[in-house]
Amino acid sequence: MSKGPPERYFRTPVTAPGPQGGDMLRAFGLIRTNPLAFLEQTWHELGDVVQFPIPSPPSYLISDPEAVDRVLRVNQRAYGKRTIQYTSLSLVTGEGLLTADTEAWRQQxxxxxxxxxxxxxxxxxxxxxxxxxxxxxxxxxxxxxxxxxxxxxxxxxxxxxxxxxxxxxxxxxxxxxxxxxxxxxxxxxxxxxxxxxxxxxxxxxxxxxxxxxxxxxxxxxxxxxxxxxxxxxxxxxxxxxxxxxxxxxxxxxxxxxxxxxxxxxxxxxxxxxxxxxxxxxxxxxxxxxxxxxxxxxxxxxxxxxxxxxxxxxxxxxxxxxxxxxxYPPAWLITRKAHEDDVLAGHTVPAGALVIISPWIVHRHPDLWPDPExxxxxxxxxxxxxxxxxxxxxxxxxxxxxxxxxxxxxxxxxxxxxxxxxxxxxxxxxxxxxxxxxxxxxxxxxxxxxxxxxxxxxxx
Ligand code: HEM
Structure with a gap:
């Protein structure tokens, strides 16, 4: 995978390093069969803030521990749960506590x-x-x-x-x-x-x-x-x-x-x-x-x-x-940005999909000596x-x-x-x-x- 400059078809602003479209196509099989292995490989190669070459929504893998803390806790009001992960889950659970967003969630x-x-x-x-x-x-x-x-x-x-x-x-x-x-x-x-x-x-x-x-x-x-x-x-x-x-x-x-x-x-x-x-x-x-x-x-x-x-x-x-x-059972946590934010020095625009993998953060060498x-x-x-x-x-x-x-x-x-x-x-x-x-x-x-x-x- 290469850090490469922004590609021409890329309509959304590019604010962080990421794989090229070709890399993503080549990784398609891995994404389908083992998305976790794909995310981990991406993190190893490209670092703590990665932007995928997806036009919509702009999609980021965030693995910097402080940035993760900002999304989930410090600046949580700027993020919601209307993501494909929770929308798919709500086909089964309906709007329950896990999938509900903002005010509906607070009441529940x-x-x-x-x-x-x-x-x-x-x-x-x-x-x-x-x-x-x-x-x-x-x-x-x-x-x-x-x-x-x-x-x-x-x-x-x-x-x-x-x-x-x-x-x-x-x-x-x-x-x-x-x-x-x-x-x-x-x-x-x-x-x-x-x-x-x-x-x-x-x-x-x-x-x-x-x-x-x-x-x-x-x-x-x-x-x-x-x-x-x-x-x-x-x-x-x-x-x-x-x-x-x-x-x-x-x-x-x-x-x-x-x-x-x-x-x-x-x-x-x-x-x-x-x-x-x-x-x-x-x-x-x-x-x-x-x-x-x-x-x-x-x-x-x-x-x-x-x-x-x-x-x-x-x-x-x-x-x-x-x-x-x-082995964090919940290996993926996703959020949708409601407003622009800056994560580990990179602007993440309103509407962006933020992907956090506890599996990756739990292996971060800055926090966990000999992580494996x-x-x-x-x-x-x-x-x-x-x-x-x-x-x-x-x-x-x-x-x-x-x-x-x-x-x-x-x-x-x-x-x-x-x-x-x-x-x-x-x-x-x-x-x-x-x-x-x-x-x-x-x-x-x-x-x-x-x-x-x-x-x-x-x-
Ligand atoms: C080892 C076991 C468990 C793990 C690893 C786990 C993991 C998680 C994680 C990571 C979230 C937050 C998801 C997010 O922020 O998007 C969550 C939320 C939740 N979990 Fe668990 N969970 C476990 C056990 C349970 C149990 C036993 C129950 C209920 C009997 C439960 C009910 C819920 C509910 C209702 C939420 C949504 C909370 C809210 O948004 O207010 N979980 N869980």
Whole structure:
């Protein structure tokens, strides 16, 4: 790729170095199959502010940590979420908290916030305990050393936890239908976001038909679940869960459906991805795996983790923090500039698309010594309080920061500890594991690992 002077057909002002049109054409295959690899290569070759040779909208890859902080936090009012990434996603979620913009978002956030009050988040620990007991039961029934797909197991577990927290149900019946329809719809949406020539929803392509079918299944399942709840009033037959708080805040209907689907989309695969990559990284670092196990055995002994254990599991938390650095599930964050701004010395005009990749920022050598190295201790001791620092954005930053951050960190930390005290995981072929950027970053063909019961646990 070359920095080259502006090309003649380039109508928008050129304000930053970028690849030439020919380079982009040659990279077309890579952009479609692995956009993350393309972005990383572009960053390596062209630096922290890159402008792509796209006439409209002017499109920038911003990797300078201060500039990223400016877009997401310091000057966030100048940026919105009307980008292809979030518009495609809203085909599934409707206008939920993740995709809503400006004033609509502000109102929604106020209404949704009580569902993420610490008293609600605490309950996640109980849901985790139920899921870990299920996994223990399933794996205990297998011959020691059986190869399982850890990615699939973590997806199932994260779905159970978010399902119980949201709907107060194990994901049977309509809740499972809802989850599967959501995933099928997301697959189509990822394809659409990557293909600028993708036909609109009314054209009956196989993808669009799947999407339409999934959306109508989604809507039907939400309707039935809400109707069923009206028959079981809170306080009499059951404890209030997050969905009750949403219904209370929004009064039911479309807005509740949109938030439910948003939480499933945002709170399921993301956590599963963090867990899966944590196990993979531990497989490459026996010392870190031993530290995690020792901490779990010391703090938990022979029981599963509870909410009260959370502050006493700093190493498990550091493993999760470091896995989120190296494999941030949300590998892409995009914004649309509402007004001109200057980022790292380059003017970014109103209307521009700003692309931020936490995957890249988390590898910035100015902030992260030996960035490719898996080193959980970066987040221990004095470094621990730095997990909100500039240049670390697995949950985004500023007012649009993930509302489920505490939920996710509690869930992932307790799952890692509870499983590490009873099981070891050994990769079947760690070298052949490839990260694939879809809605989140996932291992391309799952993560086959040999699961062994800890000898100490057998006595
Ligand atoms: C490891 C797990 C998770 C990761 C890595 C993650 C990542 C993110 C990121 C990066 C954003 C900001 C996107 C942007 O600025 O454009 C976000 C927003 C959001 N996340 Fe998460 N998330 C996780 C777990 C969860 C969970 C468990 C839930 C809910 C149960 C959730 C719900 C949301 C919602 C509703 C938003 C939109 C917030 C707003 O704009 O007000 N996330 N998440």
């Amino acid at each position: 956030r106020r209404v949704v916030q009580p569902a993420f009050h610490p008293t609600q988040v605490e309950k996640v620990a109980d849901h985790v305990a139920v899921s870990c007991a299920r996994l223990d039961g399933e794996w205990s029934a297998l011959p020691d050393g059986t190869v399982i797909d850890v990615d699939a197991a973590m997806m199932h577990t994260a779905l159970e936890v978010v399902g119980r927290a949201l709907f107060g149900t194990d994901l049977s019946g309509d809740a499972a239908t809802l989850a599967h329809a959501t995933l099928a719809a997301l697959d189509v949406v990822v394809g659409k976001a990557r293909n600028p020539l993708s036909p609109p929803l009314w054209v009956p392509t196989p993808g669009n038909l799947t999407l339409r079918r999934s959306l109508s299944i989604l809507d039907g399942a939400v309707e039935r679940m809400l109707a069923e709840r009206r028959l079981r009033p809170v306080g009499i037959e059951r404890e209030p869960d997050m969905l009750d708080l949403l219904v209370e805040g929004f009064g039911g209907g479309g807005p509740v459906r949109n938030q439910m689907v948003t939480f499933l989309v945002a709170g399921h695969e993301t956590v599963a991805s963090a867990l899966t990559w944590s196990w993979h990284l531990l497989d490459t670092s026996p010392d870190a795996a031993a530290m995690l196990r020792d901490e779990a055995l010391t703090v938990l002994g022979d029981r599963d983790a509870t909410f009260a254990d959370f502050p006493h599991l700093p190493y498990a938390r550091a493993v999760v923090d470091e896995a989120l650095r190296l 190295r898996f080193e959980p201790s970066r987040f221990l001791g004095t470094g621990a309080s730095d997990s909100n620092r500039t240049g670390y954005l697995p949950f985004g930053s500023g007012p649009r920061m993930c509302i489920g951050r505490d939920f996710a960190l509690l869930e992932a930390t307790l799952i890692m500890s509870s499983l590490a005290r009873r099981w070891t995981f050994e990769g079947v072929d760690a070298a052949s594991v490839h990260a694939e950027p879809l809605v989140t970053v996932r291992p391309r063909d799952g993560l086959p690992m040999r699961v062994r019961r800890l000898v100490a646990d057998e006595g």
